[in-house]
Amino acid sequence: DAGVTQSPTHLIKTRGQQVTLRCSPKSGHDTVSWYQQALGQGPQFIFQYYEEEERQRGNFPDRFSGHQFPNYSSELNVNALLLGDSALYLCASSFSGSILREQYFGPGTRLTVT
Amino acid sequence: DAKTTQPNSMESNEEEPVHLPCNHSTISGTDYIHWYRQLPSQGPEYVIHGLTSNVNNRMASLAIAEDRKSSTLILHRATLRDAAVYYCILRDPGNTPLVFGKGTRLSVIA
Numbered sequence: 737d738a739g740v741t742q743s744p745t746h747l748i749k750t751r752g753q754q755v756t757l758r759c760s761p762k763s764g765h766d767t768v769s770w771y772q773q774a775l776g777q778g779p780q781f782i783f784q785y786y787e788e789e790e791r792q793r794g795n796f797p798d799r800f801s802g803h804q805f806p807n808y809s810s811e812l813n814v815n816a817l818l819l820g821d822s823a824l825y826l827c828a829s830s831f832s833g834s835i836l837r838e839q840y841f842g843p844g845t846r847l848t849v850t
Numbered sequence: 851d852a853k854t855t856q857p858n859s860m861e862s863n864e865e866e867p868v869h870l871p872c873n874h875s876t877i878s879g880t881d882y883i884h885w886y887r888q889l890p891s892q893g894p895e896y897v898i899h900g901l902t903s904n905v906n907n908r909m910a911s912l913a914i915a916e917d918r919k920s921s922t923l924i925l926h927r928a929t930l931r932d933a934a935v936y937y938c939i940l941r942d943p944g945n946t947p948l949v950f951g952k953g954t955r956l957s958v959i960a
Contacts, residue, residue, distance in 0.1 A: 778950030
């Protein structure tokens, strides 16, 4: 049973560019959440997708957007990249039918903005 | 903002028990106590959770104070593979996101 997968593993972009990160949830999961983890910090919640809609959002600007596809996979898009967007981006999936909705994380995508 | 307080770092000898403390004095009656850990170069992984009673699973034990204002994650025999950042998180049973603090960095010495 494949767990949560993310692509690419690493990415280097220039300020002002746009980036798309991808996530495939664990089999049987229908909800995807995205987190940003700066160096030395804990992950910070960006947003959550369920039934192809954004359901919850953390304190992140509109430059951060996402999408969920009918197969439950998801994309995170970041426009007009800033140096401060350099971080590890984590995807977590969960099952809406689980009471505690335990989240399973992928290995993350390391984004470097130069 | 994180509602828990954890030591920045702890150190343990291999094969010794480890007690990782967490203070959560503002916990509400419906908050579950979750522990996740993040191994180097990996995403966080679920360890254990509890509400009021002590809990055991194959990875660890969770001891919850009677007033629920603190808890302790117990690794019965630390191994080198347990070296990680451990996060204590309060979460209500609704579909709320995980709110991570800085966690406790556990080092295990051979």
